[in-house]
Amino acid sequence: METLMVDRVQNSLRFFMHRNAIFLCERLCAEFPTEINLQLLATCYLQNGKAYCAYQILKGTSMPHSRYLFAMSCFQMNLLQEAEAALCPANEPNVEVPDGAAGHYLLGLIYRYMGRQALAIEHLMQALTLDPLLWAAYDELCVLGAIEEANDYFSDMAAQRIQQQYLSESSSLNSSNGSEFYNLSSNMAVTSVDSIPRQSKQLGNNTREIASLPLSVMIAKVPASNSGSSNFSQYITPPAATQLSGVAPPPLCRNMHVSFNVANNDVSTKLNNIAVQAPRRKVLDEGKLRKVSGRLFSDSVPRRSTRLSAEAIAVASSNRLSAEAIAVASSNATQVIGNGNGHTSTKFLGGFSSSSSSKVNAASSRSLTFRKGHSWISENFDEGRRSEAFDDSRMENMATTSSSTSMSGDSRYLEQGKAIGDLAQDSRLINGAQELLCLLRTLGEGYRLSCSYRCQEALDAYLKLSEKQFNTGWVLSQVGKIHFELVNYFEADHFFDLARRVSPSILESMDIYSTVLYHMKEEMKLSYLAKELLSVDRLSPQAWCALGNCYSLQKDHETALKNFQRAVQLDSRFVYAHTLCGHEYVELEDFENGIKCYQSALQIDQRHYNSWYGLGVVYLRQEKFKFAEHHLHKAYNINPRSSVLMCYLGMTQHALQRNEDALEMIERAISADKQNPLPVYQKAIILVSLECYDEALNELEQLKESAPHESCVYALMGKIYKRFEMHEKAMLCFGLALDLKPPAADVATIKAAMEKLYLPDEMDDTL
Amino acid sequence: MSRVWTRDRRVVTAGGRQAAMATELDGEEETAAAAGKLTGSPQLSVEDDLREMAKNAAWSVSSYKPGNNVLSLRDDNLDTYWQSDGAQPHLVNIQFQKKVKLQLVILYVDFKLDESYTPSKISIRAGDGFHNLKEIKTVELMKPVGWVHISLSGNDPRETFINTFMLQVAILSNHLNGRDTHIRQIKIYGPRPNPVPLQPFHFTSQEFISYSTIR
Secondary structure, eight states: OHHHHHHHHHHHHTTTTTHHHHHHHHHHHHHSOHHHHHHHHHHHHHHHHHHHHHHHHHTTOSSHHHHHHHHHHHTTTHHHHHHHHHHSSSTOOOOTTHHHHHHHHHHHHHHHHHHHHHHHHHHHHHHHHHHHOOOHHHHHHHTTTTOOOOOHTTSHHHHHHHHHHHHHHHHHHHHHHHHHHHHHHHHHHHGGGHHHHHHHHHHHHHHSSHHHHHHHHHHHHHOGGGGGGGGGGGOOOGGGGOOOOOTSSSHHHHHHHHHHHOOOOOHHHHHHHHHHGGGGGGOHHHHHHEEEEEEEHHHGGGGGGOOOHHHHHHHHHHHHHHHHHHHHHHHHHHHHHHHHHHHHHHHHHHHHHTTHHHHHHHHHHHHHHHHHHHHHHHHHHHHSTTOOOOOOHHHHHHHHHHHHHSSSSSSHHHHHHHHHHHHHHHHHHHHHHHHHHHHHHHHHHHHHHHHOOOHHHHHHHHSSSSSHTTTSSHHHHHHHHHHHTOOOOOHHHHHHHHHHHHHHHOOOHHHHHHHHHHHOHHHHHHHHHHHHHHHHHHTTTHHHHHHHHHHTTTTTTTHHHHHHHHHHHHTTTTTHHHHHHHHHHHHTTHHHHHHHHHHHHHHHHTOOOOHHHHHHHHHHHHOOOOHHHHHHHHHHOOOOOOOOOOOHHHHHHHHHTOOHHHHHHHHHHHHHTTTTTTTHHHHHHHHHHHTOOHHHHHHHHHHHHHHHHHHHHHHHHHHHHHTTOOOHHHHHHHHHHHTTTTOOOHHHHHHHHHHGGGSSOOOOOOO | OOOOOOOTTTTTTTTBBOOOOOOOOOOHHHHHHHHEEEEEBBBHHHHHHHHEGGSSSSEEOOOOOBBGGGGSSSSOOOTEEOOOSSSSSSEEEEEEEEEEEOEEEEEEEHHHHHEEESSSEEEEEEESSGGGOEEEEEEBSSOEEEEEEOOOOOOGGGGGGGEEEEEEEEEEEEGOOSSEEEOOEEEEEEEEESSSTOSOOOOOSSHHHHHTTTO
């Protein structure tokens, strides 16, 4: 009944029949309250968005996957401390993070939102090493500013790793019996636990990671009672082997022989043989070890509860184990052993007890066949991964030699066939992995560059994509964002529009699109966008940000603020909503609340330079120039290519009377973006204050060309001519300035200046 | 209840606003209009470069009837009103935290509803505090219905704004010689500050504006 219920629940989950799944699962847990079933129930709840229910039922559980699910529910409920404690228990500092890459990713997120950046970065990197296709971890790392080279993460090494993963996965799925036996054998290998801790320690010495420690801990957990065969300890030495050698095939061959030798007595002799050869094996890469072990752990976790110890089984399957162990030992020894640790053993044992021995024999030989192939392949790929010493051809050779080491007996042919078939599959797998990694590499490069605001290079990176990939919502909106950062609002508009046409329900970067339209003062388009986004998803923060921008454009700052606050309520981790709230408060001259909003934005994402800029502007308005400079500088450090930021920095430095620095910064701003007229204008202002009127006039003449309808240019020119006492020119300029319809305040100032034209320059501080 | 006389639509008030209701024209009213008396308009129309200034100001009144206190002046609700409860002149005091530039005072009054409670003569004073208020404008209203716009600008373009710490709206007399007064809403407008700090002038062209801020 239990398995039937589990099956129905999983089926319901797959077809999104959540109520059915939850109901059945609750019945299941009531009937068979095991931790595995609790995990299933928690999964049902989490999939249905009911994190609080999952939290309730998983409190206090200790299996790795349960802890992962518990941490996930805590994270969704924003209970970050508990989530961290679940994944990294304080009293067990060396315990492996459950569920490998996923666990590390979740932990990275938790640390990020707790503000512990260094730890977050460490765990995210870990996640990426364990699972090179985990784009989300890469995304977070870019946002945190921790990526130096995309190539490191989507390299060919990663391809090998992926292959290994898939192989071990497929192997365990291939035949249930086989997998059981596989587990058993590997488990049996594990039973020779005694020496393994030694091995692991050696490994630990040789490799950089501490991963070996968790491994040894896990291994230690395997009950000693399982090792009914102490003689197995003899062949543990393999992992200690440090040299990659072409010896691999021969031992393998011998293993084969051994494997087919059902007689127990053969075992020990063969073992000794293998033990001799094994030492030449190279120390395994810890990363592989962890990854594979992680994978197998997750497979075997559900069966822990059925752990039994059956010595008979241990003995009977010792041959398998030995052969298995040996084969494994010569290559991935520690890996598989680690994999088989504890859990898998029980899994097998549980299964074993229900089958007859003959069946076991037959199945075991099959599994062995399959295992052989597997271990060959994995061995090959392992060696391939030790890339320094190997090249592909050699790998191929080994594979062929291994496969060609023919064994007498049909089973051997079977094995061979299987091995070759596996090989072909593997080469396809590795090609596929490499292609995917190539794609991810390009995307990663573009994304990383755009996160460090190197916009031109990011654009180049994205252009390398194939057309089909480029014309997708995500890429197009990323390109739009890049143009937005480059202040090319027209281009940005174009790309965002394309993105919306390609995928009409895209929401992700639409808040940036609304800001683009805000800058372009396109009221119609902006309100249309806001309406559309709301109709797609009324509960998305982007839609409310767009609507807020719409009101802000119409100068209705209170309503805009309300909308941005709604966006914050919908998703308090959405940085931009906080920043926009801050902007609106500042427009309403409520500086205190504005500062608070900017600071909450910075708590979520320290690299959101808009918030740093916002804080700088607040302090500028309050005339706290030193504070302003500090904050603007921080923004500038994050985005050193923004000419607007440089311009503001220059203005602040001018206000602090540091005119040389100011002029230098302004020059940088001018060269960063030739189309930005503001730095030139600021330069003119500074020159006027330094009484270098002629140079200022030069700059203003330039501006007349590039921005012919700008009233302030003429107003400033008029002021300069007034200083020169060139009254007609001054009148002309003031007149032109007035013609361009400045707001009332400026009209007043300019008219006042005109009136006073023929009066001597008294304390003319305003003008 | 006497007939309500309001202006003909074509007649323009001193502030340049027109009366919305077209009803009978009375000769006396016309001369009154020509004399520059204000009447209300149903629309609150303010230029784009002005904004409401008194949200963070301290508002106080000389007297009020319980239930109709100063909050009703600022609640954006035209049904609630402030009712004074003392001797004339009735005063509404608005104090700012720092010197601000002001251009426009707008009141909402309704002769049809309030009759003798409707103000007829209003004086606007400005200064640093209660001790040195100086009258800057006086207006007379003629049966106003709607928003009454009172500009604070002088004739000189240099005097578009007044720069002050405090503003006082004094109700000197009411229609039909009423003692107390009703005012339903008051708004104070001044120029918007430059969105770009540290600038002597505002930016007008799209080229400048699009590069002027980061959002």
